[in-house]
Amino acid sequence: MSEQQFWDERYGASDRIWSGEPNTVLVREVEDLEPGRALDLGSGEGGDAIWLAGRGWHVTAVDISGVALERAAKDAARxxxxxxxxxxxxxxxxxxFPDGEYDLVSASFLHSHGDLPRERILHRAARAVAPGGVLLVLGHATGPAWDHSHDHMHLPSPQEVLESLELPDGEWRVERAEENERIQNDPDGNPTTRTDNVLRVRRRKG
Known part of the structure; x- marks a missing residue:
């Protein structure tokens, strides 16, 4: 099964996978930015893209699943x-990878059980950031405690992500690189603690 088929089937198996709300860390990291052009990588059902557009951004929302994109477009219209x-x-x-330069490039939980070249994608994402713009990478630091299907996946730290970007010296400023904990309910509704990470870097204007 191809990655496209996998994600179409996953999204098609239910009316909704995600909450429809934007990622809370993305909101925190972006709400102080001047709206411009944004690139949302792995946009899924569109929660982040719709929030950004509502804040005045012009968003290019990219995903491998046509099912997810169709659902997102309907939610945006509603x-x-x-x-x-x-x-x-x-x-x-x-x-x-999409052409063009963007004032914000966001990759929220761009993980996959398949053979996703995440480092290469994020490397290209950094090169798509316009001078003065921001690259925001949100990722899981741990898998869900109740689901061991993630055990084979390497979930890099913020520092590992930063090093993999190979950003030229003097051209970027690291604004945030940290881990944070959040509460996520397991399938039975019991709250569990999960650790995520965030990397926010800004490209200098000159």
Whole structure:
């Protein structure tokens, strides 16, 4: 099964996988930024893209799943987001990357059980950030305690992500690189603690 088939089947198996709300860490990290052009990598059902568009950003939202993108576009329309605010694109990031420069490039939990070249994708993501713009990478530091299917996955620390970007000296400023804990309910509704990480770097203007 291809990555595209896997994600289409996963999204198609239920009416909704995610909450529809933006990632709380993304909101915290972006709400102080001046809206411009944003690239949302692995946009899923569109929670982040819709929130960004509602804040005045022009968003290119990329995902491998057409099922997820169709659902996201319908949610955006229901939320009253103007159609020209979000460009929904079905792209396999393992094979291609969107053109252009962006004031914000965001990758929220860009993980996969398949053969996803995450480091290469994030490396290209950094090169798509315009001078003065921000690259924001949110990731899991631990898998869910009740699901051991993630045990084979390497979940890099913020420092490992930063080093893999190979950012030229003097051209970037690290604004945040840290881990944080959050509460996530298990399938039975019991609260458990999970650790995520965040890396926010800004490209200098000159």
């Amino acid at each position: 939320a009253g987001v103007p159609a020209d605010r979000i460009d929904w694109r079905r792209i396999d990031l393992a094979a291609e």
